[in-house]
Amino acid sequence: QQQVKQSPQSLIVQKGGISIINCAYENTAFDYFPWYQQFPGKGPALLIAIRPDVSEKKEGRFTISFNKSAKQFSLHIMDSQPGDSATYFCAATGTASKLTFGTGTRLQVTL
Amino acid sequence: EAGVTQFPSHSVIEKGQTVTLRCDPISGHDNLYWYRRVMGKEIKFLLHFVKESKQDESGMPNNRFLAERTGGTYSTLKVQPAELEDSGVYFCASSQDIAYEQYFGPGTRLTVT
Numbered sequence: 001q002q003q004v005k006q007s008p009q010s011l012i013v014q015k016g017g018i019s020i021i022n023c024a025y026e027n028t029a030f031d032y033f034p035w036y037q038q039f040p041g042k043g044p045a046l047l048i049a050i051r052p053d054v055s056e057k058k059e060g061r062f063t064i065s066f067n068k069s070a071k072q073f074s075l076h077i078m079d080s081q082p083g084d085s086a087t088y089f090c091a092a093t094g095t096a097s098k099l100t101f102g103t104g105t106r107l108q109v110t111l
Numbered sequence: 112e113a114g115v116t117q118f119p120s121h122s123v124i125e126k127g128q129t130v131t132l133r134c135d136p137i138s139g140h141d142n143l144y145w146y147r148r149v150m151g152k153e154i155k156f157l158l159h160f161v162k163e164s165k166q167d168e169s170g171m172p173n174n175r176f177l178a179e180r181t182g183g184t185y186s187t188l189k190v191q192p193a194e195l196e197d198s199g200v201y202f203c204a205s206s207q208d209i210a211y212e213q214y215f216g217p218g219t220r221l222t223v224t
């Protein structure tokens with residue numbers, strides 16, 4: 001049973017466009033929702049994270065939107081750049097323990 | 112400050128052989144986690160150390176996997192004997208005490224033939 005569902009599996013966006021990746025979770029005990037960015041040959045790197053007491057968090061071109069009632073959260077990448085091309089993972093955890101990951105989204109930003 | 116390091120970066124072994132993966136966490140991080148990603152699937156939790164103690168090993172697939180963290184510093188993950196389905200990328204992550212932010216190493220790609 002997959003506790004965090006992520007979509008789409010892959011995404012192609014033109015340079016300057018908005019990339020949107022969606023995740024849904026089931027476990028209401030989750031209280032921390034990070035997004036990780038992974039480049040080929042590298043490990044996942046923490047990009048941005050949110051707690052359920054806020055509906056949105058923005059850091060530069062990256063924004064997390066969080067809908068607690070729907071148990072959904074999404075990553076928006078504004079003004080997408082070719083350097084943003086990577087695999088993105090959403091995740092969730094409770095009480096600072098193990099992360100439960102989504103299956104990942106491979107983003108390609110074209111010129 | 113050095114990040115999480117893992118060794119080796121790649122390992123190719125035959126079915127039935129033994130492999131040992133090593134992880135060095137960020138200095139001062141008491142929490143150490145092992146995860147695994149099988150081709151195309153999600154990154155899955157294997158186990159969690161707090162210092163030298165196993166806090167949660169609910170994700171370990173079976174008794175062919177043995178993890179240790181001697182002295183609360185580096186950790187090893189041994190697979191003995193390896194099976195084809197053990198192939199994947201094994202990640203190690205560490206975090207400070209009661210911190211949510213986990214920092215990942217580059218992973219070890221294990222191929223069992």
